[in-house]
Amino acid sequence: MGQDHILSVTDLRIQYGRVQVLHGVSFDVPAGALLAIVGPNGAGKSSTLSAIAGGVAGAGDVRFDGRSILGLKPEAIARSGLSFVPEGRHVFGSLSVEENLRIGTFMRGDRQRLEQDLQLVLTYFPKLKERIRQAGGKLSGGEQQMLVIGRALMTRPKLMLIDEPSLGLAPRIVEEVYAILQRLRSQEGVSILVNEQSSRRVMSFADEIIVLRDGRVQLKGQPSDLAKSHALHDAYFGTGTFDRDSGEAIP
Numbered sequence: 256m257g258q259d260h261i262l263s264v265t266d267l268r269i270q271y272g273r274v275q276v277l278h279g280v281s282f283d284v285p286a287g288a289l290l291a292i293v294g295p296n297g298a299g300k301s302s303t304l305s306a307i308a309g310g311v312a313g314a315g316d317v318r319f320d321g322r323s324i325l326g327l328k329p330e331a332i333a334r335s336g337l338s339f340v341p342e343g344r345h346v347f348g349s350l351s352v353e354e355n356l357r358i359g360t361f362m363r364g365d366r367q368r369l370e371q372d373l374q375l376v377l378t379y380f381p382k383l384k385e386r387i388r389q390a391g392g393k394l395s396g397g398e399q400q401m402l403v404i405g406r407a408l409m410t411r412p413k414l415m416l417i418d419e420p421s422l423g424l425a426p427r428i429v430e431e432v433y434a435i436l437q438r439l440r441s442q443e444g445v446s447i448l449v450n451e452q453s454s455r456r457v458m459s460f461a462d463e464i465i466v467l468r469d470g471r472v473q474l475k476g477q478p479s480d481l482a483k484s485h486a487l488h489d490a491y492f493g494t495g496t497f498d499r500d501s502g503e504a505i506p
């Protein structure tokens with residue numbers, strides 16, 4: 256573990272009441288990488304991101320940008336440069352796209368830099384630029400996803416955590432969202448950790464994939480290596496069988 260890891264999660268455990276849902280999860284996010292946590296429903300993906308962002312309590316260690324953050328308040332973690340985009344696209348429906356982007360940056364004193372950041376976000380998301388005065392609630396699902404990612408970018412994060420960005424979006428829009436995330440990573444140097452239910456969606460975008468099932472890391476690796484074997488399917492589905500074509504579990 257060194258300075259080249261923007262995030263190091265070590266032996267992370269999460270319990271809701273008496274039920275333990277994460278049983279010692281460990282992984283690193285190299286600085287400037289796009290990593291994806293994939294796994295079936297209930298694997299513990301959302302809980303993992305929430306614990307890193309300070310939303311749920313966890314045990315173990317989470318180091319971000321060189322310091323332990325587990326147990327800190329979400330606002331303090333966000334201020335240190337970690338931006339969390341939770342599942343569900345929390346757009347303020349009656350506010351304009353611009354107001355949605357500016358919200359959360361009112362504490363910033365550097366007005367000039369803020370204007371530059373707004374322009375930068377609009378460069379990455381031209382669809383938001385076209386709809387800058389439109390109410391957030393009028394945007395399509397894909398545009399709303401872009402809006403919440405754009406809003407997260409307005410805080411100039413070093414690391415973005417994004418929970419299921421592709422949920423409910425058409426494949427073409429998913430491609431578009433991931434292409435933008437890839438550009439943000441390579442051109443702006445933002446490190447990105449996403450959750451996805453399906454590994455297929457992120458195979459061509461992620462630098463590394465972490466398979467989570469039953470609250471444990473089952474497998475980690477580069478997509479090109481994982482694609483060569485059946486290990487990815489076996490890790491994802493456990494000992495169960497699956498349809499090779501659709502990738503879906505066979506009950």
Ligand SMILES: Nc1ncnc2c1ncn2[C@@H]1O[C@H](COP(=O)(O)OP(=O)(O)OP(=O)(O)O)[C@@H](O)[C@H]1O
Pocket residue numbers: 271276294295296297298299300301302303452
């Ligand atoms: N607030 C909570 N209280 C109690 N149990 C919870 C809570 N949140 C999640 N769980 C349970 O913890 C387990 C892991 O849930 P989590 O949402 O982290 O998984 P996930 O991999 O993100 O799945 P999904 O894709 O369905 O969101 C599940 O069994 C879920 O029912």
